[in-house]
Amino acid sequence: MRQLPSWPARAGVGFVRACAVVVVTMPVPVVWAAAVALAIRWGAGNPWSWLPASVLICAGTLALSRPVCRAVRRLVARWTATDIPSGHRQAPPVVRMSTGYWWNGFSYERTRRDALLDQRWRIRWGDPATWRDVRFALLAPVTAGLIAAVPAAGVTLAVLGFVRSAPGPQALGALGLVAALGTAPYAWRPIEPLAVRFLGVPATTALAERVDELTAQRADTTVAQAAEIRRIERDLHDGAQARLVLLGLSLATAEKLMGTDPDRARKLMREARAGAATSLAELRELVRGINPPVLNERGLVDAVRALALDSPLDAAVDADLPHRLDPPIESAVYFGVAELLTNAVKHAGATRVRVRLARVGADLVVGVEDNGRGGAVMPADGGLAGLRRRLAVFDGTLEITSPAGGPTRATMVVPCESL
Template identity: 70%
Template sequence: MRQLGSWVARAGVGFVRACVVAAVSMLVPAVWAAAVALGIWWGPANPWSWIAPFMLVCVGTLALSRPVCRIVRVLVTRWTATVIPAGYRQAGEVTRMSTGYWWNGFSYERSRRDALLDQKCRVRWSDPANWRDLRFTGIVPLTAGVIASLPPAGVAAAVLGLGRPAPAARLVGALGVVVAVASAPYAWRAIELVAVRFLRPSPAMELAGRVEELTAQRADATVAQAAEIRRIERDLHDGAQARLVALGLSLATAGKLMETDPGGAKALMRDAQAGATASLAELRELIRGISPPVLTERGLVDAVRALALNIPLDAAVSADAPLRLEPPIESAIYFGISELLTNAVRHAQASRAHISLTQDDTGIIAEVEDDGRGGADVRADGGLAGLRRRLAVFDGTLEITSPPGGPTHVRMAVPCASS
């Protein structure tokens, strides 16, 4: 009895899904059929009887191809958990030049609105994915659409056949019931095979997308490097350099006062010594911000443990092994953990945090969880977005779970090999 109920449930769900697949697959053929019907209705004497249907077919197919493909991807992902990358070309940033014109990657425009409209049009119609979507809308009705039409066609045959007294009609109706019931749990599954085969980005599209991604990452890295250089210059100019200049003046003055005022010279020497000590401390702090010595000397785990001791949080660190990674990866993960802990103190008002460092077959995984108020989100100009871009340089990922009220859990994964 339980197996029968399970079969009925599967058949019901499958019938609904098959109807949805059939409807989506036949959207473009429905436009074609409407165009043919319009031409027949106008008649051969009307000059628009072939021009208007042709225009309707072209415009309707172009307008519906991408929405149909997007709906199919959503359905396949929701029903089978198979994610099919879209592979569409993404628009770049629109920037304003010193001349006042806006550059959109293709041309200069007088206003931002015109630049965005021109960019959207160029990206949309120069995307090679358009040909893939058009091919899919021509293939899917003849494959998954036909198969998915079996259950509703069987139901229609059953209703029409069983409602007539003729034995042949009743036989057709009974066969329709058998076809509908037998095919309902499976007819919709053909859409997954067709979508995976014909909706995947081509190797050329994947390569173009990867090139664009690497170009964006290189630009982000260049901007971040320039900002870091400016920060170092500013810290040196405002801090250590000013102290060293004052130290030189104090030593020069002390040298002049050495014979006439030994006491004043000694006082200046003491001030110079204090200034030298402060300058040395500032330089050490600056070096620690660039590359912490404990990270260079003892590795990521000990550096994170030292960081946890200096954060005003009850922070615990767990690691499965003393990892030693490539220095750029260690630096990216270390400063990523530092930024997450700083956010936990400054924004989330957390009191406890846990840092976990583990390694699997693919690379290093760093997880940070705090008991703060949650609600963290990735804004385009925020620190978390910058952290995600820095990890993307190493093909790393950043996953954030932060419901309102907390806790906040962040997972950083970077493919690499330890030594």
């Protein structure tokens, strides 16, 4: 049986955490106190002295609210394993239009700098998460901050009391020490429910963001499907269709020459047979680009292994998947691995790569690690961004870790209850 920590140990840990809560939640009141002190120093009877103080209070509150809330989220996640998403809106990519203007998701601007500046301020002031952070930064000091300050105040009272020889101060010091030891294990705990209540994303906001995300994903899927259809049409028109037309002409010519020039007719028929084999190979390659047969017939693990065998890299595949997945998920993960292997060859200059497929809880986790030069980036219009959008359709994620000099590690996580 696991032994519970002793009360002194719990009190010590609680005291440190309570002090951390005080430090994190009190910057805004400190700014307010400094502004009031400056206004009084400049002249309490002068009404204009409060104008710069008010500006300092507003600017300080807005500037500190996001760092304060970010620090609170990290402390809560570290201490209680409760993840509180920030819910801040992500800036869409700034795109230059054919007219020369830049579109930032809200308006058209003449220069990219103006588009980014306008986008930054629109998101900053129009994001509900910004005002949630401000509300929490104002509320936390007078709630969780005051409660967390009790152990520190008790220790301070104990120190001040014990340094004196009078019985009265010493009694107050003993009372402060008892209060500090008794409240230390619990004084930091109100920060968690307070953060969950006031920093969590409301259900209506989360639903609206999800609708926007699905709308964007639907648009991306529609564009991708249209591009894929055009690719198939182009490949058929330029490849197999042209060869089949030539095949028909060769057979018609051979039919006419059968009675007058049999040797030439047989030659044309041999060429037609070779053309038919080439057309069949092209059609197979085209179908393989849509969905490889090994993926349909044998599943994701064997398809990834076949992909690794075809790769010029020294590729190793470790897989532990007990069951087949849904075909759309298998297809998305397969082409994701293909994209990552291609990047390892084309951009990273790698010689070795390792692919891992495993079940972690109810998630499919796929890791691809190469020994390339690293420094991988994810531009908004690149293949990795497209892969992230493809996985987002299934609530999946893609994380890239690529320090300069390597190695590059890519992790795809896809929720999959069928595992």
